[in-house]
Amino acid sequence: MLVAAPIVAPPVVQRRSLILLTLCLGVLIAQVDTSVVNLALRPIGEGLGIGIAPLQWVVDGYNLTYALFLLTGGLLADLYGRRRIFIGGVLVFSAGCLICGLSANAATLIFGRIVAGLGAAMLQPASLAILRVVWTDIRERGHALGIWAGCNGLAFAIGPTIGGLLIRGFGWRSVFLVVLPFGIAAVVLASRHVPESADRAGRHGDLLGQILAAIALGGLALASIEAHERPLVSAVALPLAIMAAALFIVAERLHGEGALVPPGLFGKPAFTGAIAATAAMTFGMYGLLFLLPMSWQESGDAPLSAVAAGLAMMPGALIFVAISRHSGTLTERFGARVTTAGGTAVIGIGLLVAALTTSGRPIWLAELGLVLTGIGMGINTGPLMGVGVAAVPAARSGTASSLINVARMVGATLGVAMLGALYVLLGGGPTGFTAALAIGGLVQLMGAATAWATVPDTALH
Numbered sequence: 001m002l003v004a005a006p007i008v009a010p011p012v013v014q015r016r017s018l019i020l021l022t023l024c025l026g027v028l029i030a031q032v033d034t035s036v037v038n039l040a041l042r043p044i045g046e047g048l049g050i051g052i053a054p055l056q057w058v059v060d061g062y063n064l065t066y067a068l069f070l071l072t073g074g075l076l077a078d079l080y081g082r083r084r085i086f087i088g089g090v091l092v093f094s095a096g097c098l099i100c101g102l103s104a105n106a107a108t109l110i111f112g113r114i115v116a117g118l119g120a121a122m123l124q125p126a127s128l129a130i131l132r133v134v135w136t137d138i139r140e141r142g143h144a145l146g147i148w149a150g151c152n153g154l155a156f157a158i159g160p161t162i163g164g165l166l167i168r169g170f171g172w173r174s175v176f177l178v179v180l181p182f183g184i185a186a187v188v189l190a191s192r193h194v195p196e197s198a199d200r201a202g203r204h205g206d207l208l209g210q211i212l213a214a215i216a217l218g219g220l221a222l223a224s225i226e227a228h229e230r231p232l233v234s235a236v237a238l239p240l241a242i243m244a245a246a247l248f249i250v251a252e253r254l255h256g257e258g259a260l261v262p263p264g265l266f267g268k269p270a271f272t273g274a275i276a277a278t279a280a281m282t283f284g285m286y287g288l289l290f291l292l293p294m295s296w297q298e299s300g301d302a303p304l305s306a307v308a309a310g311l312a313m314m315p316g317a318l319i320f321v322a323i324s325r326h327s328g329t330l331t332e333r334f335g336a337r338v339t340t341a342g343g344t345a346v347i348g349i350g351l352l353v354a355a356l357t358t359s360g361r362p363i364w365l366a367e368l369g370l371v372l373t374g375i376g377m378g379i380n381t382g383p384l385m386g387v388g389v390a391a392v393p394a395a396r397s398g399t400a401s402s403l404i405n406v407a408r409m410v411g412a413t414l415g416v417a418m419l420g421a422l423y424v425l426l427g428g429g430p431t432g433f434t435a436a437l438a439i440g441g442l443v444q445l446m447g448a449a450t451a452w453a454t455v456p457d458t459a460l461h
Contacts (some may be wrong), residue, residue, distance in 0.1 A: 015193050016134065016135070016144075018189065018193040019130070019134055019193055019194050019195075020131075020144055020147060020148070021189065022186060022189040022190050022193060022194055023086075023127045023130060023131055023148060023194075024147065024148055024151045025182060025185060025186040025189065026086060026089070026090055026123045026124075026127050026186050026190075027124065027127060027148060027151045027155075028151045028154065028155050028182065029090070029093065029094075029179045029182045029183055029186065030093065030120045030123065030124060030155075031151065031155030031159070032155040032158065032159040032162075032178075032179060033062075033093075033097065033116065033159075033176070033179055034062070034155070034159075034289075035155050035159030035163070035289070035313075035317075036159045036162070036163035036166075036175040036176075036178075037058065037059060037062070037113075037175065038059065038289045038290055038293055038294075039159070039163045039164060039167070039175075039293050039309060039310050039313075040163060040167055040172045040175050041055050041058065041059070041290075041293070041294055042294060042297045042298065043167050043171070043172040044058060044109070044172050047171070047172055048105060048106050048109070050106045052420070052424060054106050054110070056290075056416060056417065056420050057110050058106075058109060058110060058113055059113075059290060059416050060413050060416050060417055061110040061111075061113040061114045061117065062113040062114070062116055062117040062120070063117065063286070063409055063412050063413040063416065064117070064217060064218060064409075064413050065113075065114045065117030065118050065121065066117040066118075066120045066121045066124075066405075066409045067121075067217055067406055067409035067410045067412075067413055068121070068210075068213060068214045068217055068218065069117070069118055069121035069122070069210075070121045070124065070125055070403075070405045070406040070409060071209075071210065071213060071261060071403070071406060072121070072210055073085065073089065073121040073122040073123075073124070073125045073126065074125035074126075074129070074400075074403070074405075076122070077122075077125055077126040077129050077198075078129070078198060079198060080198060081196045081197070081198045082126045082129045082130045082133070082196070082197050082198065083126070083130065083190055083194045083195065083196045083197070084196065085122050085123075085126040086122070086123050086126035086127055086130065086190055086194065087187050087190050087191065088119075088122055088123075089119045089120065089121070089122025089123025089124070089126060090119065090123050090183050090186045090187050090190070091119070091183070091187060092115060092116075092118055092119030092122060093115075093116050093118075093119025093120055093122075093123060093179075093183065094119070094179065094180055094183035094184070095115055095116075095119070096112050096113065096114070096115030096116025096117070096118070096119055097112070097116055097176040097177065097179050097180060097183075098112075098176070098177070098180065099111065099112030099115055099116075100112035100113060100116065100173075100176035101173045101174070101176035101177040102173070103173075112176070121405075124405050125405055127148075128148075128385065128404070128405070129197075130194060130195075130197070131144055131145065131148060132400075133197045134195065139328070139332065141386065141390075142327075142328030142331060142332070142382070142383075142386055143328040143329075145327070145328065145382040145383075145385055145386050146324050146325050146326065146327040146328045146329075146382040147324075147325060148382070148385075149324045149327065149381040149382035149385060150320070150321050150324035150325050150378075150382075154317070154321045155317075159310075161307075161310045161311060161314060162178065162310075163175045163310055164305070164307035164308070164309065164310030164311070165307060165310075166178060167307075168305070168307055208251050209248060209251055209252055209255065209261065212244045212245075212247050212248035212251060213244075213248055215240065215241065215244035216241050216242075216244040216245040216248055217241070217410060217413070218241070219237040219238065219240045219241025219244060220237075220238070220241040220414065220417075222234070222237040222241075223235075223237040223238035223241060261403065269454040269455075270336075270387050270454060270455045270456060271387065271388055271400070272454060273340075273387075273450055273451050273453065273454025273455045274340065274384050274385075274387040274388045274404065274451070274454075274455060275388070275403060275404065275407040276407070276447055276450040276451070276454075277340055277341070277344050277380070277384060277447040277448065277450055277451035277455075278384050278388075278404055278407040278408050278411065278447075279407040279408070279410055279411035279447065280344065280411060280443050280444050280446060280447020280448075280450070281344050281347055281376075281377070281380065281381075281384075281408075281411065281444060281447060282407075282408045282409070282411035282412040282415060283411040283412070283414055283415040283418075283419075283440060283443050283444070283447075284347065284348065284351045284415060284419075284437075284440030284441055284443055284444040285347060285351075285373060285377070285412075285415070285440075285444075286411070286412035286413075286415040286416050287351075287415040287416060287418075287419030287420070287436055287437065287440040288351055288354060288369075288370075288373065288437060288440065289313075290415075290416045290419070290420060291419065291420070291423060291433060291436060291437070292313075292354065292360050292366065292370075293309045293310075293313060295359040295360045295433055296308075296309045296312065296359075296360045296363075296366075297309050298359075312363060312366075312367065313370065315367055315370060315371055315374070316350075316367075316370030316371050316372075316373055316374030317374060318374070319371055319374035319375055319378060320374040320375075320377045320378045320381075321378070322378065323374070323375060323378025323379060324377070324378040324379075324381060324382055327339060327378065327379060327380070327381070327382035327383055328382060328383075328386075330379060330383075331382075331383045331386070335456075335457030336383050336386070336387055336455050336456070336457060337451070337452060337455045337456060337457045338457070339379050339380055339383040340380050340383050340384050340387060340451040340455050341380075341448045341449070341451035341452035341455065342376075342379060342380070342448070343375075343376045343377065343378070343379030343380025343381075343383070344376060344380050344444055344445075344447050344448035344451055345376070345444070345445060345448035346372055346373075346375050346376030346379065347372070347373045347376030347377060347380075347444050348376075348441045348442070348443075348444030348445040348447075348448060349372055349376075349441070349445075350368075350369045350370065350371070350372030350373035350374075350375075350376060350441075351369060351373065351437050351438075351440045351441030351444060352369075352437070352438060352441035352442075353365065353368055353369035353372060354366050354369030354370070354373075354437050355369075355433075355434045355435075355436075355437035355438040355441060356369075356434070357369070357433075357434075358430045358433075358434075359429060359430050359433045360433070384404070384451075385404055387455055388400055388403070388404040415440060418439075419436040419437070419439065419440055420436070422435055422436045422439065423435075423436045
């Protein structure tokens with residue numbers, strides 16, 4: 001009796017552990033870089049003699065480039081091969097880190113961060129698309145996604161600790177150089193074990209869409225960051241961003257399914273809800289990750305060292321890692337609506353708890369807020385990604401995964417820009433800290449409500 005061959009060939013199935021390790025390694029180096037840089041901001045500022053606005057660009061130069069080119073990265077992965085773009089992304093990311101590690105001034109450092117962001121924009125959607133293609137069974141994919149998402153938490157656990165030790169022993173430049181050996185390992189593993197896949201399906205480049213998206217997102221971030229110090233720049237950038245966003249929507253509709261962002265992908269409320277909840281989640285989280293370590297190292301009678309601040313960030317990250325591994329099981333038991341909306345709401349509550357502190361003190365109360373955010377992210381990160389990639393055909397997996405990551409990085413970019421700007425506008429200190437985190441928490445609760453309204457319990461089944 002003849003049986004139909006499985007969609008994924010047996011050799012690929014047998015290599016799944018190595019494939020998952022490779023994909024996780026790519027995610028890990030990108031996220032470790034993010035978590036370490038947040039911790040290194042104060043030493044960078046002191047070493048290069050720069051203030052908070054340039055430091056925001058050190059963070060958002062990466063975040064913004066990442067967000068701007070994720071759409072292109074996802075499209076290139078679908079068109080020219082997901083493994084090829086993943087490897088290229090790791091190489092570009094590593095080059096950016098090398099530039100940062102060798103930089104002698106703020107401009108070079110920001111440039112290196114932009115290059116690293118471009119590499120991350122290539123590797124991240126390709127990574128998620130490979131996962132979508134290799135793990136065809138929805139349940140197995142859910143468990144793989146849980147492990148993949150857990151690498152984000154692992155990065156936030158080990159990044160600050162390793163970063164603090166590196167800063168103390170070798171200076172802030174070392175936090176960028178440490179990722180290079182892991183980048184090499186990811187390239188070697190991907191070349192040997194990750195299968196190639198692509199699906200052009202009538203797709204083509206969309207230069208106009210990319211330009212308009214860059215102007216819209218870049219203008220919004222510029223307006224937010226410069227609102228306090230250069231209001232005229234902000235006044236010009238904001239309407240330009242709004243106009244570019246409107247033109248982008250029109251252009252993408254005219255392109256139809258061949259667009260950079262095919263309009264049909266937003267036909268399902270679950271996909272749109274996952275996008276909104278993801279953006280809301282990172283808006284508050286990245287604002288917290290930007291402000292809390294910096295406040296711990298600057299305020300109080302006994303400011304924390306970089307090592308101590310890194311260790312203080314660890315409990316929430318460890319809980320994220322522990323819970324995210326089981327997010328697939330939680331979704332099977334309680335449904336995607338509960339895990340996506342409930343997890344986002346728990347993160348929001350964590351930020352509101354942290355907002356009750358005085359610039360992160362008492363530390364035990366800030367730790368409670370971090371633990372709650374870790375629980376929430378462990379519950380919802382994998383399911384949010386799962387909802388997004390399950391809502392579209394495999395041929396659009398690169399584009400769909402890039403859109404989810406765009407939402408994640410747009411939220412992160414605007415969180416750092418807007419909450420950082422609010423912190424500065426209110427004079428910094430306890431008042432700015434509390435107001436910024438309270439706004440971040442409220443935005444996350446709004447994202448949770450959106451997920452509850454749009455994601456059905458059967459979204460991943």
